[in-house]
Amino acid sequence: LNPVYAGLGTTIFTTMSAMAAETGALNLGQGFPETDGFPEVREAAAKALIDRSNQYAPMKGQAALLEAVAEFYGRTQGLSLDPARNVLITSGATEALAAAVFSLISPGDEVIVFEPHYDAYAPLIERAGGVVVRVRLSPPDWRFTEAQLTEAFSRRTRMVMVTTPNNPTTRLIPTEDWALLARFCIEHQAYVVSDEVWEQVVFDGATHKGVLNVPGLETLGVKIGSAGKLFALTGWKVGFVCAHERLVSQMAKAHQFLTFSTPPMLQSAVAFGLGLPKSRFVEEVAALQRSRERWRAGLEAEGFRTLPSEGTYFLNIDLPGSGIALEGESFARRALKEAGVAVIPLDAFCAPGGDSLPVVRLCFAKSDATLDRGIERLTVAR
Numbered sequence: 001l002n003p004v005y006a007g008l009g010t011t012i013f014t015t016m017s018a019m020a021a022e023t024g025a026l027n028l029g030q031g032f033p034e035t036d037g038f039p040e041v042r043e044a045a046a047k048a049l050i051d052r053s054n055q056y057a058p059m060k061g062q063a064a065l066l067e068a069v070a071e072f073y074g075r076t077q078g079l080s081l082d083p084a085r086n087v088l089i090t091s092g093a094t095e096a097l098a099a100a101v102f103s104l105i106s107p108g109d110e111v112i113v114f115e116p117h118y119d120a121y122a123p124l125i126e127r128a129g130g131v132v133v134r135v136r137l138s139p140p141d142w143r144f145t146e147a148q149l150t151e152a153f154s155r156r157t158r159m160v161m162v163t164t165p166n167n168p169t170t171r172l173i174p175t176e177d178w179a180l181l182a183r184f185c186i187e188h189q190a191y192v193v194s195d196e197v198w199e200q201v202v203f204d205g206a207t208h209k210g211v212l213n214v215p216g217l218e219t220l221g222v223k224i225g226s227a228g229k230l231f232a233l234t235g236w237k238v239g240f241v242c243a244h245e246r247l248v249s250q251m252a253k254a255h256q257f258l259t260f261s262t263p264p265m266l267q268s269a270v271a272f273g274l275g276l277p278k279s280r281f282v283e284e285v286a287a288l289q290r291s292r293e294r295w296r297a298g299l300e301a302e303g304f305r306t307l308p309s310e311g312t313y314f315l316n317i318d319l320p321g322s323g324i325a326l327e328g329e330s331f332a333r334r335a336l337k338e339a340g341v342a343v344i345p346l347d348a349f350c351a352p353g354g355d356s357l358p359v360v361r362l363c364f365a366k367s368d369a370t371l372d373r374g375i376e377r378l379t380v381a382r
């Protein structure tokens with residue numbers, strides 16, 4: 001048995017969702033919308049399923065989707081991408097992460113991650129023989145400093161992994177922090193794998209700034225997006241990689257032996273969806289922002305202290321700030337048992353054995369009725 005997996009449990013999302021199902025708890029843990037997103041995109045998938053070929057799609061992605069991705073990012077983020085050279089379609093962003101790590105680093109290379117970080121990163125790096133170098137961030141800003149980067153970077157640094165908007169912290173990387181990170185990455189010629197799956201779920205009129213928008217990172221940056229979050233269809237698992245041609249062809253070599261290609265009816269539907277007008281996406285974000293407000297107001301009224309939520313489906317509760325003297329995991333256990341609400345402790349996004357992070361993550365991509373029920377129940381856990 002490979003020791004990387006032998007030492008791991010089941011993901012916190014699966015564990016909490018199973019416990020919620022078992023106990024009948026409200027599942028505000030795993031991040032997924034209560035109702036399926038974009039009906040017109042689902043209809044396009046249904047139509048493609050019946051009317052078009054269901055045989056292998058091209059390995060790097062259907063031409064129509066490659067073009068739609070390049071066009072979408074050109075229009076929404078000002079990127080200039082050649083669909084044939086700078087884009088690769090993967091079976092979800094997680095496959096894109098795997099393809100990046102497997103094809104861009106070698107055993108012994110160091111990869112810097114910012115803790116708390118999405119749970120898939122460290123096992124992928126370790127399985128590829130890489131060494132995970134963690135930079136610990138703290139609430140409420142969750143920003144890295146120059147001193148932290150100076151300590152983390154070394155001769156062996158080959159890659160940095162970032163997430164913006166961030167899951168679980170919800171923060172966007174500010175322009176000046178991008179510039180600081182770019183300075184280190186250029187000096188060390190380190191790739192920047194940027195998980196931007198939440199790029200469209202950004203609140204309060206903020207603008208997402210991704211790795212390919214950062215001067216100097218054009219040839220080092222790997223931008224990863226996902227249809228699941230763009231269209232609130234998290235089960236679809238259609239991911240996009242955008243990067244310099246050299247990196248895309250290298251990652252395609254990993255992708256061809258991971259999943260080879262991605263279901264064609266989903267690719268057709270995503271290509272259609274990416275062409276929808278901006279107003280359609282704005283509408284979705286506005287609805288999510290209203291949910292965030294309802295959720296925040298309800299929690300604060302019950303005495304919970306929440307941290308800023310700049311994007312994603314999540315709002316985090318600061319436990320000590322709320323007068324709760326429990327670690328995240330103990331609070332999560334109590335919330336499940338006594339209040340019937342499943343939440344995710346941020347410790348699940350940190351290396352075991354480190355300092356505990358007394359924050360829990362809750363998903364608000366739910367109906368008003370569910371959110372109100374959640375607030376009512378959580379008062380018991382206080």
Ligand code: GLN
Nearest residue numbers: 013014029030031032167
């Ligand atoms: N991205 C989702 C979350 O953060 C979980 C995905 C999964 O369950 N693997 O909740």
